[in-house]
Amino acid sequence: MSTLLTRTPRRAQPRRRSRAVGIDARPGFLVYGLLTAILLGSAYPLWWSFVMGSSESSARGDTWPPLLPGGRFWINVGEVLDSVPFWLALGNSLIISSVITVSVVFFSTLAGYSFAKLRFRGNTALMVVLVATMAIPTQLGIIPLFMLMREWGWTGQIGAVVVPTLVTAFGVFFMRQYLVDVIPDELIEAARVDGASMIGTFWHVALPAARPAMAILALFTFMTAWTDFLWPLLVLNSSNPTLQTALSQLQSARYVDYSVVLTGAILSTIPLLVLFLIAGKQLISGIMQGAVKG
Amino acid sequence: MSVTLSRPRRPRATKPETDAAAPDRASPSARSPLKQRLSRLDVKASPYLYIAPFFVLFGLVGLFPLGYTFVVSLFDWRLLQGQGEFVGLDNFAAVLGDRFFWNSLFNTVSIFVLSSIPQLVAAVLIAAVLDQNIRGKTFWRMSVLLPYIVTPVAVSLIFTNMFNEQYGLINNVLGALGLDPVMWKTEQLPSHLAIATMVNWRWTGYNALILLAAMQAVPRDIHESAALDGAGAVRRFFSMTVPSIRPTLIFVIITSTIGGLQIFTEPRLFDPVTAGGSARQFQTTVLYLWEMAFFRQNFGEASAIAWLLFLIIVGLGALNFFIARRISSAESRRATRRIRRRLAQLKGQPADRMEDHS
Numbered sequence: 001m002s003t004l005l006t007r008t009p010r011r012a013q014p015r016r017r018s019r020a021v022g023i024d025a026r027p028g029f030l031v032y033g034l035l036t037a038i039l040l041g042s043a044y045p046l047w048w049s050f051v052m053g054s055s056e057s058s059a060r061g062d063t064w065p066p067l068l069p070g071g072r073f074w075i076n077v078g079e080v081l082d083s084v085p086f087w088l089a090l091g092n093s094l095i096i097s098s099v100i101t102v103s104v105v106f107f108s109t110l111a112g113y114s115f116a117k118l119r120f121r122g123n124t125a126l127m128v129v130l131v132a133t134m135a136i137p138t139q140l141g142i143i144p145l146f147m148l149m150r151e152w153g154w155t156g157q158i159g160a161v162v163v164p165t166l167v168t169a170f171g172v173f174f175m176r177q178y179l180v181d182v183i184p185d186e187l188i189e190a191a192r193v194d195g196a197s198m199i200g201t202f203w204h205v206a207l208p209a210a211r212p213a214m215a216i217l218a219l220f221t222f223m224t225a226w227t228d229f230l231w232p233l234l235v236l237n238s239s240n241p242t243l244q245t246a247l248s249q250l251q252s253a254r255y256v257d258y259s260v261v262l263t264g265a266i267l268s269t270i271p272l273l274v275l276f277l278i279a280g281k282q283l284i285s286g287i288m289q290g291a292v293k294g
Numbered sequence: 295m296s297v298t299l300s301r302p303r304r305p306r307a308t309k310p311e312t313d314a315a316a317p318d319r320a321s322p323s324a325r326s327p328l329k330q331r332l333s334r335l336d337v338k339a340s341p342y343l344y345i346a347p348f349f350v351l352f353g354l355v356g357l358f359p360l361g362y363t364f365v366v367s368l369f370d371w372r373l374l375q376g377q378g379e380f381v382g383l384d385n386f387a388a389v390l391g392d393r394f395f396w397n398s399l400f401n402t403v404s405i406f407v408l409s410s411i412p413q414l415v416a417a418v419l420i421a422a423v424l425d426q427n428i429r430g431k432t433f434w435r436m437s438v439l440l441p442y443i444v445t446p447v448a449v450s451l452i453f454t455n456m457f458n459e460q461y462g463l464i465n466n467v468l469g470a471l472g473l474d475p476v477m478w479k480t481e482q483l484p485s486h487l488a489i490a491t492m493v494n495w496r497w498t499g500y501n502a503l504i505l506l507a508a509m510q511a512v513p514r515d516i517h518e519s520a521a522l523d524g525a526g527a528v529r530r531f532f533s534m535t536v537p538s539i540r541p542t543l544i545f546v547i548i549t550s551t552i553g554g555l556q557i558f559t560e561p562r563l564f565d566p567v568t569a570g571g572s573a574r575q576f577q578t579t580v581l582y583l584w585e586m587a588f589f590r591q592n593f594g595e596a597s598a599i600a601w602l603l604f605l606i607i608v609g610l611g612a613l614n615f616f617i618a619r620r621i622s623s624a625e626s627r628r629a630t631r632r633i634r635r636r637l638a639q640l641k642g643q644p645a646d647r648m649e650d651h652s
Contacts (some may be wrong), residue, residue, distance in 0.1 A: 003382070003498040018461065026427060026428075027426040027427060027428060030533055031423055031426050031428060033427070034450065035421050035423060035424075035428065035434050035437075038420060038423070038434075038499075039434070039437040040436060041495075042437050042440040042441050042499065043437070043440060045452050045453070045456070046440070046444065046497065048452075048456070048463065049452045049455075052455070058340055060455075060458075060461040060462075060466075061330070061457060062466065064466070064467070065463050065466065065467075073313075107347045107348065108348075110344045110345075110347070111344050111345040111347065111348050112343075113344065114340075114341045114344035114345050115345065115371075118340070118341040118344070119341075120338075120341035120342060123341075126345065126349075130348065131617070133352055133356065135548075135552060135608065135611045136356065136360070136608065137552060137556055137603075137604060137607045137608070138355070138356040138359070138360065139556055139580075140360065140363065140556070140580075140583075140600040140601075140603055140604045140607075141355075141356065141359025141360040141362070141363055142356075142359070142587075142595055142600075143359070143363055143366060143587055143593055143597055143600065144358070144359040144362035144366065145355060146361040147362075147593075148359070149607055153329050153399075163355070164351075164355040165430075166347070166351055167347050167348045168348075169348065169352070172345075172535040174445060197333075198336045198337060198338055198340035199340065202344075209518075220633050223443070226445065227446055227447075229446060229447055229558070229559045230558050230559065230580075232587070237528055244445055244447040247448065247451065248447055248562075248563055248566065251451055251454070251563055251566050252566040252567070258455055258458075259456065259539050260312075261451050262451065262452065262455060264451070265444075265447075265448040265451045265452050268445065268447070268448050269443070269445070269448050272444070272445070273443060274440075275443070276436070276440070276443045278592075280432075280436045280439070281432055281436075283439065283504060284432070284435050284436065285438060287439075287503045287507070288499060288504070288507035288510075289507070
């Protein structure tokens, strides 16, 4: 966020000089041409999927791809709904991602607050350990994790997808970096002097201050949980899938209708597209902030 | 990534004991010794309690499975029959002597190189374009980030169709231009290119935004004074922008190494019937691990593969880290020397003598 603001105040006065120098001058057609090319590169695969998903399968044979959608989109949507348990998968994905998001945000804020603001023996050492765990490819432990879930009888249930990611090292690190500067120590002291318990201090002082970072962490956690594929594929079965594993079944069917597959790809993208249109700005500032802070 | 872990700041340098007792004395209920003791326990235990969920969960689903993977790798262990005989390091020997393992490693590295280098170059260029004083900043930034919200599964489905050998968009267009179709799935290098394209399409914009943030952290005044001194845009890009985003670049490289070497979704869905192509031409190591564990049901060897890959990734991560540290410390040494020399010139002394003092 701060990086977005640094330019504004300065541009007000030395405008004339910088224009003379050629720094802050409005760029010409070349830059906008490049930007348009980038936009096309980003958007075209999605548009093409929509066009193909709304056409007959035979449209794939055309030499030049059609540019406008056909009239079969809803028919193909019906096909998707018939061939995979779409609504169940959507519901599962929503439940899994929401539970993970709430849990990660809460526990990360709690731990991040403790690392940032509370004094205890081993604070720095434990923080170093936590940061180091981020470099460990824990995904490679899937075999014993799978055995564990089978032992507990959790395979096939969405709990098996939720539990391993209830709190993440990245979340704790992210919240710690934010809270260390944001909460004045005096505020915590004051709450303590007023007789608030430790958890009361967290609840009334830290939590309100942490809200902006919590929103960004929530956004990223939700996206990560929503896109996860390897673990749900392993631990869930095709009768109780997430949206991602259900989608992959479309492609694995014996007879693959490609316009149905692409319709599925578009359908599964719509929830995140809506989220993107609402919170895209926060997503961008989250990425850029993470870069500066990390 | 500069991970600076300073201790939490405290307004006063008091000892923990007095610190803990201070609020109690102020509160009216502090007379009761039980309450006092509870409050002190609260102060002592709470910090650990708050960080406990992460460490407990990490131990349970992170550390324990990794350690147990090593145990499994020492046994003849099957998916259904479970634990068998102790075989020592035989599974490791079998994997290291297995040409499919080396093939998967080659494919992983090849796809990684094809997806990381062009991606970084493109991300730097896109960031440089976005760094211009353009109208509609948010709109263009969002357009760059759009692919990121398409899930890897959907990306794989879309591009698998585009790269279809018979009816795919790309071969259709190649045909229309009078070129021969490319066997995107059957041949090794084209299949790697196709998979790398999926990764690149989704991640380039994301990384461009990270690099854009790093570019904007450079004060504009410095750019202005360099421009006043006659440095053109290209010159400023290479001698000012690129060096200043180097730490961020290293961060991006490290994270993409950890993720890139575990690539699974894209090659898995590129050909859902065979795990990585009919001749394993694009079978990555995690995909091979998957095949070994759940198709061939050999948990012992699969665990050995997991551990070898684990060692490779952690090793490469550490190597990256040390190279990055070497570069940055060498740079800061050079910078200090330069400043010392300047100071020395100002004072009219030879630079060597100044350095002797330190």
